Amino acid sequence: MFDGVLSLDVLSGPFPVLLFVAAAGVLIALLVRRPSARWLRRVALAAVGGLAAAIVVWLVCVRWLNLFGESLGAGNYAWLAAAFCGVALCAVSIGSRPRWRTVVAIVGIPVFLAAATVGINANYGLNRTLGGLLAITVPKPIALTPPTSAAHRYDTELWKHWRAPSDMPARGEVGTVRIPPTASGFRAREAGLYL
Numbered sequence: 001m002f003d004g005v006l007s008l009d010v011l012s013g014p015f016p017v018l019l020f021v022a023a024a025g026v027l028i029a030l031l032v033r034r035p036s037a038r039w040l041r042r043v044a045l046a047a048v049g050g051l052a053a054a055i056v057v058w059l060v061c062v063r064w065l066n067l068f069g070e071s072l073g074a075g076n077y078a079w080l081a082a083a084f085c086g087v088a089l090c091a092v093s094i095g096s097r098p099r100w101r102t103v104v105a106i107v108g109i110p111v112f113l114a115a116a117t118v119g120i121n122a123n124y125g126l127n128r129t130l131g132g133l134l135a136i137t138v139p140k141p142i143a144l145t146p147p148t149s150a151a152h153r154y155d156t157e158l159w160k161h162w163r164a165p166s167d168m169p170a171r172g173e174v175g176t177v178r179i180p181p182t183a184s185g186f187r188a189r190e191a192g193l194y195l
Helices: 002-006 014-031 037-064 074-093 099-124
Strands: 174-177 191-194
């Protein structure tokens, strides 16, 4: 079952849609209420504080430390701002009446963070599964043919005359392989492989 959860598609399908709907539901549950001057001040404080925190993170991580080597793009900055504003809204909603708003606010913090993480990941299309997003390899062994011991001379002109074999699959396969510890004796984890 755990492998099934880690194999959830986070780029398309029902998982990201349900996560974004949950985030929208939390936002609506926290915002829709009888307005008062005090509540409007708290919402404004959350919006300003969330945007300020997003700008500080952007200035430090992107501009000052240059952690990514380039701009992250407007879509990712929007997700970053949405995450901080959502968490700030949850923070100012904790302790609100009725008590269910406090519960929704506490649950909303990881929901907003997860939605922003999945949204940013979707902008890059980097990790297709939840396991990939969390850097957890789901065991899916690929049977490999052992290498032959015959020595081959390296063909530096291979790119000029190589043609795909007729039995070559049209698509690749993602799985795991066990790397034998022939030199180190260290039993390593299974390695992810695209073949």
